[in-house]
Amino acid sequence: MQALLHSLPPRELPWRILDAGCGVGTESIFWSTLRDDIEVMGVDISKDRLDVAKTRKILYERRLGKPLKISFLQNEHFDVV
Numbered sequence: 001m002q003a004l005l006h007s008l009p010p011r012e013l014p015w016r017i018l019d020a021g022c023g024v025g026t027e028s029i030f031w032s033t034l035r036d037d038i039e040v041m042g043v044d045i046s047k048d049r050l051d052v053a054k055t056r057k058i059l060y061e062r063r064l065g066k067p068l069k070i071s072f073l074q075n076e077h078f079d080v081v
């Protein structure tokens with residue numbers, strides 16, 4: 001995945017990644033640090049895991065000195081309405 005993301009050509013619109021079942025956000029955070037033109041949407045069913053992911057995002061932003069383009073959303077992505 002890392003090689004794929006690095007191979008994407010630069011463009012004005014951000015590349016968007018959906019991390020379904022993101023858990024505590026490990027991959028979402030990693031992917032968002034690879035390039036500034038990547039936006040990640042992390043989705044998980046667990047509020048507790050997403051709370052951890054959001055806290056980790058803040059800690060990484062402080063450590064890196066820049067905002068990460070990640071949004072976290074609680075959703076049951078297999079729920080059919």
